[in-house]
Amino acid sequence: MSEIMEVTEIREYLAHRYPFLLVDRVLKIAPGENITCIKNVTVNEPFFNGHFPEAPIMPGVLIIEAMAQVTGLLGFRTMGSKPQENVLYILVGVDKVKFRKQVIPGDQLLLSAEIMKRKGKMWIFKASASVDGKIAASAEIKCAVVEQG
Numbered sequence: 001m002s003e004i005m006e007v008t009e010i011r012e013y014l015a016h017r018y019p020f021l022l023v024d025r026v027l028k029i030a031p032g033e034n035i036t037c038i039k040n041v042t043v044n045e046p047f048f049n050g051h052f053p054e055a056p057i058m059p060g061v062l063i064i065e066a067m068a069q070v071t072g073l074l075g076f077r078t079m080g081s082k083p084q085e086n087v088l089y090i091l092v093g094v095d096k097v098k099f100r101k102q103v104i105p106g107d108q109l110l111l112s113a114e115i116m117k118r119k120g121k122m123w124i125f126k127a128s129a130s131v132d133g134k135i136a137a138s139a140e141i142k143c144a145v146v147e148q149g
Helices: 007-013 060-079
Strands: 025-030 033-040 087-099 108-119 122-129 134-147
Touching: 007 025, 007 060, 025 060, 033 060, 060 087, 060 108, 060 122, 060 134, 108 134
Parallel strands: none
Antiparallel strands: 025 033, 033 108, 087 134, 108 122, 122 134
8 A cells, every 4th residue: 555645644643743753745655664754854944053064964963853754654554553641652762873974954854664563652763864865864663553542
């Protein structure tokens, strides 16, 4: 199964909002398997005001966050449900992180993730972020579905 998801539908699955929603579009998704998304990186991003004004670079932690948000979309679509009001999908661990290329304004970040393992409420994904076919970052992302309150 492959389908495009625009930002309005993405917001039905992720609790994040501006300036922290870091996924602009889903290009393809195969529930239970993998997902590919994009994040358009613009000079207007609020983090570029301080990281770094004279040489803007997207912070690595935000690239990891973008990859984690992609896993959230894949996780919920795999479960076949949208998140409930009292449920959050949260990042609980990051392993084997590698940064290979700086991401700068004007880049289009291609975000990919595949499910490696799922046990109960815990998920483990292999994720990557690339620009123009070159890997910018990769990691194993661990997330969990948790109830609030």
